[in-house]
Amino acid sequence: MDQIANIVVIRDTLVRLVLNCMAIPIEVARSQQGIFLSQRKYVLDLLTDTGMLDCKPAYTPIVQNHHLGEYPDQVPTNKERYQRLVGRLIYLSHTRPDIAYAVSVVSQFMHSPSEDHMNAVLRILRYLKSASGKGLMFSKHGHLNIDGYSDADWAGNVTDRKSTSGYFTFVGGNLVTWRSKKQNVVALSSAEAEFRGMTKGICELLWLRKLLTELGYKPTSTMNLFCDNKAAIAIAQNPVQHDRTKHVEVD
Template identity: 65%
Template sequence: MSRFVYKQSNSDHTLFFKRRKGLITCLIIYVDDMIITGDDKEEIAKLKGKLFLEFEMKDLGSLKYFLGIEVLRSKKGTFIFQRKYVLDLLTETGMIDCKPIDTPLMINHGLQIIEGGDSVDRKLYQRLVGKLIYLSHTRPDMAYAVGVVSRFMHKPQKQHLEAVYRILRYLKKAPGRGVLYEKHGHLDLHAFTDVDWGGDRDSRKSTSGYFTLVGGNLVSWKSKRQKVVAMSSAEAEFKGIGKGITEVLWLRKLVSALGYKPKKSCKLYCDNKAAI
């Protein structure tokens, strides 16, 4: 790609881009699968020709399916989802005819490792949770629940596996849910953060959560347990804000490198006055 005068992004090393006459061409690669996009049709055609000379490749046309993620386009926008992946997972686990449920996790679930609790097949548990983690790429509604069950990979017990099957029942209710990207006429960056103070009963660590919007569209989200125990809700929320700011700065750097530098200050929202 360097030989083709493409620049490798410092923010994402799998992304290469080239600007020409006010237009841009981008290539993003994962192992041996790639997406080429941009508004420079002439350069896209040239890039394909050069890549065909270097590698044995197949042009699959307009993006419809990539690494288990399905893509639909309409006048309203672009919709990404993993319906086939969900149905395959439900079939594999024998849950295709299960009774659907409204929430992926019980409120105040209290999941923890119980001394002397019934153990379950660790390999089965790890495989199921691994599949759910990948599914979280298009399902922000599952991020927290999947983050919770992934804490018990080293020593799964009966109640943890039941929580995983609850998530599968939740998926049965709406297997085609995903994320819609619409055109809103701006590329402003916003982020929202929140924290569950001391929510992990085993370690009393807090769980940070954030999501970011670019141009009014959801582009990244995460729910992760903090590394140290916070002594107050203000401290926990403050650490959560730090994670959110890190993500905003990364996105700002990435979109700026692509030639779309934000025109306004990036806004980050938090509901804890002490932390603010």
């Protein structure tokens, strides 16, 4: 019973932390299944303001292998409108991890947007039309395990050939943090790109463990980080850095 009570306290604490970090309206619904956070009204207002309320819905926020970049022959678009839309999508991604990657991609072209970039933003809005009520669910799962998942592409950016890595973490079976960000350096292999993504995921896990310890609920079980690249996992498990991995020794 004490463990169940602790889980409920941690769940409510995490929800309060999420809400306190956001300066935007969040809809909160409480039931026997848990606490549900969403921004449905914010999505509908966004679609109404942009004239996309009656648009044809899309079922993915971004096309696969989009090849968005900066090209000499690109047709420019309204910069102020583009920045305003992307800014509102950034606020929305606080409760919508499903659009995190797409928003991180379009936010890279704020200084010089083109019509192709604007079409990518409009596709995100069309995706929101098909899923306006999605959000975050915080439920009681009977444990306080901390798990993380990381992934990365390789040389996905067609302009500078940098990779994009992402991670998301669960505490007690509930999604609490996520991020998608372009890496700072050019990875020389897919294993290196995945390994650098694992580094960011590990840093997030360590931060969560420290946060829960300060709240008085130090994790007792081993934290797990999951990755789908065997080479990156082998590098992480090998304490000896060889010539091929010397350049990622700091990570």
